[in-house]
Amino acid sequence: MASIKRRDNADGTTTYRVRWQQGGRTGGWESEKFGDATLAEEFKKLVDAHGQQWPPGWVKGKGFVQETAVDGDMPLTDWAHRYVDRLTGIDERTRRDYKRDIDNHFAIIRHTQPSGLIVDATIANVSADDIQDWVRAEEAGERDPGNPETWLRRKSSPKSIANRHGLLSAIVQAAVVADPPLRSKNCCTGTRLPRVDDGIDDEMCFLEHDEYARIAAEIEDPHARDLADWLVGTGMRWGEATALQVRDVSLARSTVSVQRAWKRSAPGDVGPSYFLGPPKTKRARRVIALSPLQMDMLRRRMAGKRPEDLLFETPRGKSWRHDNFWRRRWVPAVEAAIAKGLPKRPRIHDLRHTHVAWLIAERIPLPAIQARLGHESITTTVDRYGHLVQALDGEIRAAVEAAMGSPTAAPGIRRVM
Template sequence: MATIRERPRKDGGITYTVLWRDGGTRTGKQESEIFPDTLDKAEEKAALFKGLVDMHDQQWPPGWVRGKGFVQEQTQSDRGKDMPFLVWATRRIDKLTGIEERTRADYHRDLLNHVAGVLVHTDVDGKVTEATVSNVTQDDITDWVRAQEDGLVSPEDPEQWSRQPAAPKSIANRHGMLYGIFQAAVEATPPLRAGNPCSKTKLPRADAGTDEEMVFLEHDEWQRLRAELALINGGDGIDIGDVLVATGLRWGELAALQVKDLNLAGSTPTLSVHRAWKRQKDNSLKLGPPKTKKSRRTLALSASTVEILRRNIVAKGPDDFVFTTAWGNPWRHSNYYNRRWLVAVRNAQAKGFQKSPRLHDLRHTHVSWLIAKNIPLPAIQARLGHESITTTVDRYGHLVRALDGEIVAAIQAAMAADDGPGLRLVERLA
């Protein structure tokens, strides 16, 4: 198998060199490919290339140009030919447009860690072969999903995992990536395959497990956590918590709020969401557009929320952030979560508090309070910035069951109306 050797350079950097012998024999020619750390994610790219070499029996991956990667376009004679799936998938990810570089790096990581060596083709006679663009079937995708669910126990230590079982949401995300890659093969000119093997996959139910289950807080439960926040560092975390639960904003949206986004005058004060903090592939943060187009939205504010916002923008200019630390810097999620939120939750639990809410659960709590007040789901969708009403219904539709009494009462009142057609029909039948 190929190996990766880390070699320090005179300038203090590191070069990752993938080494192997041609054909995997001891007498085969020594081959190598170099990935200096001046490249983005050099270590990950070296690991991906090593996987490609191993998948191709210690040969250069087809289409790879030494020192350049997959830079050669297919020639006319190559078009329509089959190729290893990893080669095609790597090319398609590199060519994707309209995505953030962090997302591209995540796709390459998932391809290396969860597809390479896991997605294979099984012939009708049971023989397992390398997955190619055209030979992967619906059964192969189903087998891949099951392998994701089951994980892989380490052969050296039965109590350790070589590959951890994946959560339903993670499987769905990776399946979506595979769907897009295979669809590109279907739509290629000429097509590389007739249909998409991912089109009819039955995925694990997202609600089948308990990981990251939504937590909804009652009003008195929020007050208990709020009281604990008040005891931490002079209560400087209370205002952020209050605004999160009062607006349903995502953390990245709230932390990116600037004074110019607020309109606190007039009969209907509002705040507008124009940007959010985005994590980059090097793990840094940068301001960018919100999560989706509909995430750009304007929210009406309650009087108590207006009061909170007013005191946080005193002496600040239009471009200043609304919520800042004592040093005037915008809050970071890890800072607030670890030093304020998590401390408050643990202190409350030590006093008998039964729930373990994440910071994002304040968004879910906001929705549960709106539903309890009979606010319709389409209005909630607009307030949360969901791209589709389906998202809102899937996540929060079960909470509407709490309104069954009001629904039944409304139907009963309508059927009992003196001038209702339903009543007259009953009378005629009687």
């Protein structure tokens, strides 16, 4: 007799596996998996009715339901790899990161057929329900059944899920517009994603002026102090700031031009682990206006250097590495400031967020901030920092008051507030 084994998955779903010995006790073990208990029970009865044999016409993993074959269809991960391999305008590190997400996260996507059978996902069969199930699995993670304290796959943050979903949507869309098309529509459209601000703690840390001053006072190395002041004073990314060269400075215009950034080499590449490449995006190539104090600091650092020399270097004249700065300069300074009463524990990248908060406090418009930060889209700027603009509420109320309470209003029209 066939049997049914139930399994409660970490993502909240349940699967039912029907198991039997082919032909009776002498045959090998066979099994079929379902996502519905009723379907599993019906299939078990079919196996028993046919003498512990596969029901005639039943295809393992597919059932009696004949899904229309699509010419050119292939496993979802294979299509995804092909898509990423053909992308242009990205560096090899980004390509490698995309492939890592495909192998570690997209590979868990499964397709549930109308019959309830769970089969491998292909670029043609993956559905909106499959994508929603995948999002839930990403949220929940997966623990080791043999050791509940160990994660087979850790929970993913809302931001990580959103980023991967965006990549997945682009991959599926490529199948929609393919010639000939492999799909009629994008199954990622309309997916309900977890809110990025669902967590208790803010992902970004914003420092007040005196809070940053507390940290800066604990950085004893003047080279490291200059770099920290630069990061919080310009909002530049770490890889951009540490790649600046003397020739990028305009003394006449009091500006600095962002032309390059540090990139990490792919594993196995011959040569240094880091190299200078283009900035993150096209808009990341930008010109940043500087204050007189910042120009004074640059003049001091430019003295005696050649045009191709780095502006920010270690005391030994080497290029800064994020891990070295973080471990030897930033963390000790932050911990010392915390010991003296600092209520926050910022990361190095939070200096960029802090810079934006200071600009918004001075009523700098978001489009101007977008250009200064090098964001590809104003949407990115609004999504990350729009909530800080509440400081303008007073000006907004005054504008509404002036517009709605105009003395030129037609007689008989009552002011609406």
